[in-house]
Amino acid sequence: MRSIGETARDSGLGVSALRFYDRAGVLVPAWVDPVSGYRWYEPGQLDEARLLARLRRAGMPLADIRLVLAGWSGPDTGLVRKLLDAHLGRLEQGLSDAREEFSALRALLDHRENTMTSSQTVAVRLSLAAPELAAALDAVRFAVSTDRELPMLGGILFDIEGESLDVVATDRYRMAIARAGIAGHEGGRVQFVVPTPLADAMRALLDGEAAVALSVDGDRVTLESGDRQASGPRLGHDFPDYRRLVPRTAGRRVLVEAAAFRRDLETGPVRSGEDGAPALSVLKAQGDGTVTLHTDADGDPDRVAVNRDFLLDAIDALAAGSHDRLALELVTPTAPITIRRPDDEATLSMLMPVRIDD
Secondary structure: OEEHHHHHHHHOOOHHHHHHHHHOOOOOOOEEOOOOOOEEEOOOHHHHHHHHHHHHHOOOOHHHHHHHHHHHOOOOOHHHHHHHHHHHHHHHHHHHHHHHHHHHHHHHHHHHHHHOOOOOOOOEEEEEEHHHHHHHHHHHHHHOOOOOOOHHHOEEEEEEEOOEEEEEEEOOOEEEEEEEEOEOOOOOOEEEEEEHHHHHHHHHHOOOOOEEEEEEEOOEEEEEEOOEEEEEEOOOOOOOOHHHHOOOOOOEEEEEEHHHHHHHHHHOOOEOOOOOOOOEEEEEEOOOOOEEEEOOOOOOOOEEEEEHHHHHHHHHHHHOOOOOEEEEEEOOOOOOEEEEEOOEEEEEEEEOOOOOOO
């Protein structure tokens, strides 16, 4: 007999997935301990679990998976072949439909690009405190994308408006925003994207308490700190409208001690990743103002799963300095998790949740 952990490890299905398919009657363990409820599988069920994992990765509906498993080992494989062919046909048709829609979207984009005038950054010069800019860059640096297919996300957005500078980074799965005060800017809103190497070079200059000067002249961005400077071209891409992605309404807010919460995440229950996926922390905001950790969703609509490493990175970035307490906002299992500094609402991180099947 094989334990559920061994079966999960060798089949590519997670433990929680095996529990789900047991409850659904798709892959029922050979024996369940009546006292502990622990599931045990016969050696021959490993092949069924591997088959189930393949069908699951291919997106086959659960009803068809049942029939494929039922007919797989039988002498007549006609039904299985028809089910596989039918699902492949649906996938190919879906891909064809998606190609048509994307072709139409590209045509709309081409039309927009031909009718819109490319925005040029005007000349800007302003000053700001080195510690403020350093803290802002530290709060967002972890969220910069490294995806070469999305070069417009491979830097940090500098968004200047009024007396503040917002710096923003996102890799699609997480987004971080931080704010610093500025002086000397009298024009309208100005945005430009600083490539990651230049942003890191800027951060290296911010080791003092004095004010630094930030300037933009055409495509060139320069930060001056005393007799030192970091300068280079800005990215020639527009950044997405990040303000549309910030939640308009807050979810259930929970205040946590950053250090203690970090320890709980590192040592507490975790949902093991499947097929090389990252480990997940499943969070729930309780009515008493605390947050609890779980291994599964168990059908609870208030439990939200998130990439644990991403959450740890966000906590480290926001808790840097003297920020001992953080506020977590949990809405639904499909809405982003927002983490803020209670004393600085403009500095925050957002993490996309991960859907789980429990």
